[in-house]
Amino acid sequence: MKRTLITVCSVVGLLGVAGAAPVATAAAPEAPRAVAPAAAKASAPPGTAGYLTLWDDNTYRDRSYRNNQSDSTLHNNDFNDKTSSFVNKTGRWWVLYDDTGYRDRGICLRPRSHYPDLNKVGFNDKTSSVQRRSLNTCPGWPEVGIKNSKW
Numbered sequence: 586m587k588r589t590l591i592t593v594c595s596v597v598g599l600l601g602v603a604g605a606a607p608v609a610t611a612a613a614p615e616a617p618r619a620v621a622p623a624a625a626k627a628s629a630p631p632g633t634a635g636y637l638t639l640w641d642d643n644t645y646r647d648r649s650y651r652n653n654q655s656d657s658t659l660h661n662n663d664f665n666d667k668t669s670s671f672v673n674k675t676g677r678w679w680v681l682y683d684d685t686g687y688r689d690r691g692i693c694l695r696p697r698s699h700y701p702d703l704n705k706v707g708f709n710d711k712t713s714s715v716q717r718r719s720l721n722t723c724p725g726w727p728e729v730g731i732k733n734s735k736w
Contacts (some may be wrong), residue, residue: 630699632672634736637679637694637715643702655716658685668712672699674736678718680726685713693723698730712731 630645632638639650641664650664654676659665665685673679673694684691692708693702703709706729 586659588729592622619666629733629735630672630701632674632699634674636674637717638666638672638674639715640662640670643669643704643709645670645672645699645701652715655687655714657714659713659715660685663736665713666710669703669709670699670701671703671730673697673730675717676723678723680716680718681708681712682714682716683708683711687714687716691723691726693718693726693728695730695732697734697736698732700730703729 632645633651636651636653638645639652641648641650642644648664648667650659650662650668656662659667668681671681671694673696676696678696679694680687680691681694682691690711692703692706700706703711706727708729
């Protein structure tokens with residue numbers, strides 16, 4: 586008897602009273618919908634405005650060396666042959682040299698630019714001196730750096 590009463594009550598609840606339209610007892614599951622992935626927020630590389638910052642690991646990690654003037658030897662700062670990435674937040678061109686005293690091979694860093702992996706341009710762990718250029722160019726040296734107009 587109890588079982589019949591429960592069954593009748595369940596059927597009446599689903600069908601409604603006196604043949605009326607059925608009443609939904611639970612919300613229907615929502616159909617899956619495509620959700621666009623959130624755009625990755627482009628974070629600005631670290632560094633200080635008005636300075637050239639060098640890192641001894643790619644993607645601006647680990648130890649850094651910050652400067653706003655030429656340095657003929659990075660030996661004094663324990664940063665010789667360690668540069669793997671850079672951020673140039675100055676309006677000046679810079680040259681990274683393979684040897685102390687601004688000698689040997691070099692690469693030219695664009696103003697207001699950065700580069701996360703100097704291995705890609707064949708200059709990883711090579712820098713022994715840095716020179717801030719007084720000119721707005723670096724004739725003869727390959728130019729490196731992803732420009733950032735916001736700096």
